[in-house]
Amino acid sequence: MLRYIVKRLLWLIPILICVSLIIFILMDAAPGSIIDTMINEEMTQEDIEALRRQYDLDKSVFYRYGKYMLGLLRGDLGTSQISGLPVFDLYISRFPKTLELSLLSLILGTAIAIPLGIFAAKHAGTIWDNLTTAFTLIGLSMPAFWLGLLLLIWFANDIKIFPAGYDGTWKSYVLPVIANGFAMSASITRQTRSAILEVARQDYLRTARAKGVPERRVTIRHELRNAWIPIVTQIGLMLALTMAGSAVIEAVYTWPGVGNLMIEAINRRDTTLACGCVIMTAILYVVMLLIVDIIYAFIDPRIKAMYSAGRKKKRGAEA
Amino acid sequence: MSREQMTAVTQKQGQSATLASRRYKKKSGFVESWNRLKTNPGAMFGLIVLIIMVLLMIYSFLFITKDDVMAINSGNRFKPPSAQHPFGTDSMGRDLFKRTIYGTRYSLTVGFFSVAFGFIVGVFFGTIAGYFGGWVEEIIMRVSDVMASIPGMLLGMVIVAVMGPSFLNLLLAIGISNISGFVRMARASVLSVKGSEFVEAARAIGMSEMRIAFSQVLPNSLSPLIVTATARIATSVLAAAGLSFIGFGVPVPLPEWGALISDGRNYLSLAPHLTLFPGIFIMLVTFACSLLGDGLRDALDPKLKQ
Amino acid sequence: MIDESTTNSEVVLEVEDLVVHYELKNETVKAVNGVSFSLTKGRSIGLVGETGAGKTTTALAIMNLVPKPPGVIKSGTIDVCGYKMLELKPKQLEKIRGKEISMIFQDPMTSLNPVIPVGDQIAESVRLHENVSASQAYDRAVEMLELVGIPGERAGEYPHQFSGGMRQRVLIAIALACNPRILIADEPTTALDVTIQAQVLNMINDLKKKFGTALIMITHDLGVVAKMCDDVAVMYAGRIVEKGTLEDVFNDTKHPYTEGLFNSLPDISKKGTDLKPIPGQIADPTRLPEGCAFAPRCRYATDACREKPPTIHQISPTHFVECTAYDDPGFHIEGWQNHG
Numbered sequence: 001m002l003r004y005i006v007k008r009l010l011w012l013i014p015i016l017i018c019v020s021l022i023i024f025i026l027m028d029a030a031p032g033s034i035i036d037t038m039i040n041e042e043m044t045q046e047d048i049e050a051l052r053r054q055y056d057l058d059k060s061v062f063y064r065y066g067k068y069m070l071g072l073l074r075g076d077l078g079t080s081q082i083s084g085l086p087v088f089d090l091y092i093s094r095f096p097k098t099l100e101l102s103l104l105s106l107i108l109g110t111a112i113a114i115p116l117g118i119f120a121a122k123h124a125g126t127i128w129d130n131l132t133t134a135f136t137l138i139g140l141s142m143p144a145f146w147l148g149l150l151l152l153i154w155f156a157n158d159i160k161i162f163p164a165g166y167d168g169t170w171k172s173y174v175l176p177v178i179a180n181g182f183a184m185s186a187s188i189t190r191q192t193r194s195a196i197l198e199v200a201r202q203d204y205l206r207t208a209r210a211k212g213v214p215e216r217r218v219t220i221r222h223e224l225r226n227a228w229i230p231i232v233t234q235i236g237l238m239l240a241l242t243m244a245g246s247a248v249i250e251a252v253y254t255w256p257g258v259g260n261l262m263i264e265a266i267n268r269r270d271t272t273l274a275c276g277c278v279i280m281t282a283i284l285y286v287v288m289l290l291i292v293d294i295i296y297a298f299i300d301p302r303i304k305a306m307y308s309a310g311r312k313k314k315r316g317a318e319a
Numbered sequence: 320m321s322r323e324q325m326t327a328v329t330q331k332q333g334q335s336a337t338l339a340s341r342r343y344k345k346k347s348g349f350v351e352s353w354n355r356l357k358t359n360p361g362a363m364f365g366l367i368v369l370i371i372m373v374l375l376m377i378y379s380f381l382f383i384t385k386d387d388v389m390a391i392n393s394g395n396r397f398k399p400p401s402a403q404h405p406f407g408t409d410s411m412g413r414d415l416f417k418r419t420i421y422g423t424r425y426s427l428t429v430g431f432f433s434v435a436f437g438f439i440v441g442v443f444f445g446t447i448a449g450y451f452g453g454w455v456e457e458i459i460m461r462v463s464d465v466m467a468s469i470p471g472m473l474l475g476m477v478i479v480a481v482m483g484p485s486f487l488n489l490l491l492a493i494g495i496s497n498i499s500g501f502v503r504m505a506r507a508s509v510l511s512v513k514g515s516e517f518v519e520a521a522r523a524i525g526m527s528e529m530r531i532a533f534s535q536v537l538p539n540s541l542s543p544l545i546v547t548a549t550a551r552i553a554t555s556v557l558a559a560a561g562l563s564f565i566g567f568g569v570p571v572p573l574p575e576w577g578a579l580i581s582d583g584r585n586y587l588s589l590a591p592h593l594t595l596f597p598g599i600f601i602m603l604v605t606f607a608c609s610l611l612g613d614g615l616r617d618a619l620d621p622k623l624k625q
Numbered sequence: 626m627i628d629e630s631t632t633n634s635e636v637v638l639e640v641e642d643l644v645v646h647y648e649l650k651n652e653t654v655k656a657v658n659g660v661s662f663s664l665t666k667g668r669s670i671g672l673v674g675e676t677g678a679g680k681t682t683t684a685l686a687i688m689n690l691v692p693k694p695p696g697v698i699k700s701g702t703i704d705v706c707g708y709k710m711l712e713l714k715p716k717q718l719e720k721i722r723g724k725e726i727s728m729i730f731q732d733p734m735t736s737l738n739p740v741i742p743v744g745d746q747i748a749e750s751v752r753l754h755e756n757v758s759a760s761q762a763y764d765r766a767v768e769m770l771e772l773v774g775i776p777g778e779r780a781g782e783y784p785h786q787f788s789g790g791m792r793q794r795v796l797i798a799i800a801l802a803c804n805p806r807i808l809i810a811d812e813p814t815t816a817l818d819v820t821i822q823a824q825v826l827n828m829i830n831d832l833k834k835k836f837g838t839a840l841i842m843i844t845h846d847l848g849v850v851a852k853m854c855d856d857v858a859v860m861y862a863g864r865i866v867e868k869g870t871l872e873d874v875f876n877d878t879k880h881p882y883t884e885g886l887f888n889s890l891p892d893i894s895k896k897g898t899d900l901k902p903i904p905g906q907i908a909d910p911t912r913l914p915e916g917c918a919f920a921p922r923c924r925y926a927t928d929a930c931r932e933k934p935p936t937i938h939q940i941s942p943t944h945f946v947e948c949t950a951y952d953d954p955g956f957h958i959e960g961w962q963n964h965g
Contacts, residue, residue: 018465023477030481137613141605143557145564146580146598149587157588203735209690210730211750211799212723215715222738229740245472248561252584263565266480278477286468301740301783 004297004304008290016286017069020279024065027275077276082268087276091258097166098250098257102242104177109184110235116185117192117231124197132189139186148179148252165254176253184238191234195227202226229300236292244285355618362614368607376423388413388421388574397590407592409582418574419597425486425575426604430556433490437497438548444498445505446533450513456506463502471496471558479567489568493555504547508540542619549612553605560601576601637806637839638664638687638726643701645682645691652911656682658863660701664807669833669840671854673847673886675907679863680843681731684809686711687841688728689718706806724754727800728809732816733793737784743795744770744780747802754803769798773828790821794828801832808833809841814849826853847886851875856943859883862908862918866935869944879938879946881923884958917949925950925958 043051056064071077077087120132155175156164163172199205200223208222209215247259254260258277265274297303356362392412400407406415441463448459475492482488512518521531560577562568569575576597583593645657657679664670672680685691687703689710703710706725710718730736738746747766751757757765767777773794775787784792793813800808810829814822830853833840842853850857850871857874859867859882867880878884885903892898905922914920916931923930930949938951950956 014461015465015468019468022465022469026477026481137606137609138602140609141553141557141602143560143564143577143580143598143601145561146594146601149580149584149594150598153587153591153594203730203732204738206690206730207736207796207799208738208749210688210722210728212719212721212753213749214719221741226738226740241470244470245561247472247476248565251565262476263567266476267566274480278473278480281473282469285470285473289468299740301742302785 005294008294012286012290016283019282019286020069021065023278023282024068024275025061027271027278028061028064030271072279077280078272080265080270080273082265082270082273087273090261090273091277091280094256094258094261097255098243098246098259101173101176101180101249101255101257102239102246104173105180105184105242106235106239108177108181109188109238112181113185113188114192114231117189118196120189120193121196121200124193129193132193136186136189139182140190142183144179144183145248145252147182148176148249151175151179152252166256172253176249176255179252180242180249184242187238188231188234192227192231195230196223199223199227229296232299233292233296236288236295240285240288240292243288244281352618356614359614359617361610362618365607365610365614368603369611372423372427372604372607375420376427379421379423383417383421388418389572397586399590400592406596407590409579409590409593410586415579415593415596418579419576419600422574422576422579422597422600425569425573426556426559426601429486429490429493429559430552430604430608433493433555433559434497434548434551436490436494437551438501438544441498441501442505442544445502446509448502449506449509450528450531459502460506463499466495467499467503469496472561475558475562476565476567479562484567484570486569486573489559489562492562493558496558497551497555500547500551501544504544505540508543512540543616546612546616546619549608549615553608553612556601556604556608634665634667636663637666637706638841639702639704640683640687641702641704643683643686643703644699645679645686645701646697646699647682647695648697649695654695654910655913656863656910657686658913660860660863660865662858662865662868664839664841666806666839667833667837668855669842669853670856670858671850672841672843672858672860673845673850674860675845677907677910678860679910680860681811682863683860684728684811684841684843687809688722688726689713690722690728720754723750723800723805724803725805726807726809727803727805728811729793729796729800729813731812733789733796733813734816736796737792739784742781742783743787747780747795747799750799750802765802766798769802770795772801772832773798788821790817790825793817793825797825797829797832801836801838804836805838807839807841809843811843812845815844815846829853847890859886862910862913864918864947866919866948867946869940873941873944877940877944878960879940879944879951879958880948881925881950881958882919884960885922917947925956 052058056067068078072088075088077091079085080087080090083090116132116135120129123129151162152164152175155162161171162175163169166172205218205222208218213222245259246255246257247263249255250257250259251263258281262274262277262281264270265277390413392408395408395412396410398404398408398412404414404416406419409415409418444459444463448456448463471493474496475489478488478492479485518531526534559568559575560580563575563577564581566581569578571578579597580594583590583597586593640663641661643657643660647654647656660679660683662670672683674680682691682696685696686698686701687705687710689703691698698711701711705721708717708721708725710721713721737743744763744766747769748759748762751762751765752759755762763780767780770780771777775791775794775798779786784795787795797813808829813829814825817825826849829840832838840853842849844850854871856870857868858865859874859880861882867874867878867883869877874883878887882903888901889903891900903922908914908918908921914931916929916933917923917926917935920926920930927950929952933949935947935949936952937945937947939945
């Protein structure tokens, strides 16, 4: 098992390098460069050259990338051009808000989804099951940001119970968490339902009953113990996706998280900040996916064995 | 011929016969699947909705001009829905109904082509990876992993940040983010089918490996790929809307549904209809795709049905 | 039918007039239509027949494990060591299953819980039925593994780490862990390689002798029956058409269907002759005829056979056959040609 973790961690490094390299090159290749705003008419050609050298623009993009990544390891991602603050610090300071939002949405979503999924599975084929399926499909089809706006219309504008954006109180969490959590709950419900139905028809349940295992224990120790594997994996994936894509919901609620930071940075052409945000988010996403994979291998002995044997593959369902 | 030789020959002939009958069965399998699909009310509803959307798109090409959609009419701002303007008007006095119908072309094209792009590229490389194995497989899967490590929204933001908002960039970004899923699926499908007898039979009659990969192995793995593709259309439309909403999708004046919702964002209490109608359309399209996708999954492989 | 082979020894299983139907949306599958037999301690009976004859349903009914929506037990009594299986409540049944009577199923690849080590799956059975500590139960599990020929150290491994044959052996270990009086084996070797089949069957035989377990061997393979069973019951369309000891059924075959089964065995010494399958198709359990279900395929069938349910004839104290043709005292089948 340890071998597997170490192996995945080792693979993590080249993947992170590739991902961050791609992002860096893209942003570096954008028209214009960092010194454009610094040049003014009074500068001579020499001054401009000196400036170029100062920002390593005379060296290759890989050199700049290398320096950048080394900086990352020290916690230095450069300085935001607009605010003058260090990028890394800005990102870290905004990160908790995004994390809170994502975690709370996930908790809400899971709390709704799992009982609902179990319910739908136990009543498979009946009208209740169909209603649940319709409900989950609506949840999956509804853009989270649209739901967010609708909630704003109803609860923040018409009936003013909740604030329209972040204002420091717990009340301001309610609407965004609901908006985000709803969409998440839809996909987790579907996964729960199908996992339980899939397990319910397995032969080993029949073996357990033939052994005289009481029905309750069959459900918990044999059915759920198998069914929860894809469910947990799905929950982990949802968390990773929500965190990486939080920009949209943060835009709706002017939420002070990293998503909004990214949007602002890009809109204001603060390349250093933008690049820093994107790379950090990408790294976060990759690390979270790895954690999901490790948890998956941990709870499913078949996967554990497959990876210990040397080959890679088979993540859970993709969103 | 000795008994052994006779057995060997008849066995191979039998396998080729199986091969031929399998090809034949595929055609009638298509008809059977369609019949099964017809009985699924949800899937039919989805299909009809999508057809209506396509018809609306065609209508927009024929009858709605760019002018209708872009012309500013200050006297007409924020009118609520009425007979003259079924969806009301927006902050620039433009008719929302026309703008929304016009918007079908963006969402439908993005949805369809980004998935088609991801499908073609992804399935091609996934099939090669699964079929040929070895270092080819390693390289393809590693690249696919790197692509999978960049979430779609993020990629969209980066591409737009660098190259500016444009419809093509949006399509490219979402298309690229669709690739890795198909690579993985195609490879898995191929791996499970690779050892089958009809592949051996094809080899025995001298088919080239490449041809076997694409003409024998692939058609049999097609069903789950089609189902995934349909589901992906839904997620791609949502992604495009989301990106346009935050300004990283289509360029500003274009009436993509996400962008329309973004327009309405500042006037929530004044003109809620601006937010309402485009969102309903997004929901309809994604809902229809999901229903159709579910229906296809049940129709193409009935033994999966619970 | 009073079966004299059982009057002198302890009867562990008594099945009487069992009728089990599966009631589906559009049709009813009449899987078992009046099956009666009994089993004495330590003896083994083979339930033979083609797929769909009702063998598995009979076995499931004995454990009262027939899936209850579609399945309905229309009538009959089942007595396992004195327990009336069809009348007991679930809690009572749970105590009997695994302890007095056990079952192993056809497909070993899917019959084990993939996320629990095999040792624990065996120990689970022990803990349920015997008053021992967890570690004692585990020790017993290791013992059972050794008994079925798997090194005890492997008790912590997961099912996917074992081959099909080994998994079936684990299932046998689970079934026999609490020393049940009866073991039902439903086609235990059908899904295994030919070479492994013999191993597994030998093992079942050895364990059966060692523990004195009565065995119900369900199979479509007459060779398996010959190897394993003391008594034979031939099933067709949910009824037992011929029943007797091994010698009765093999050497003094009476029922045309049994004759057909023997005739359809390929004989390697008769190269060049055609195979002789039983003509026609197996009876459709959703559309059984009024008279004998085998009549449409039977070369000896008379009108009487087709009109009324077949008569039961007792050939000897141990040998019974359900066949109207024997109403005529002079009737006899030709006998199967592959003697010897």
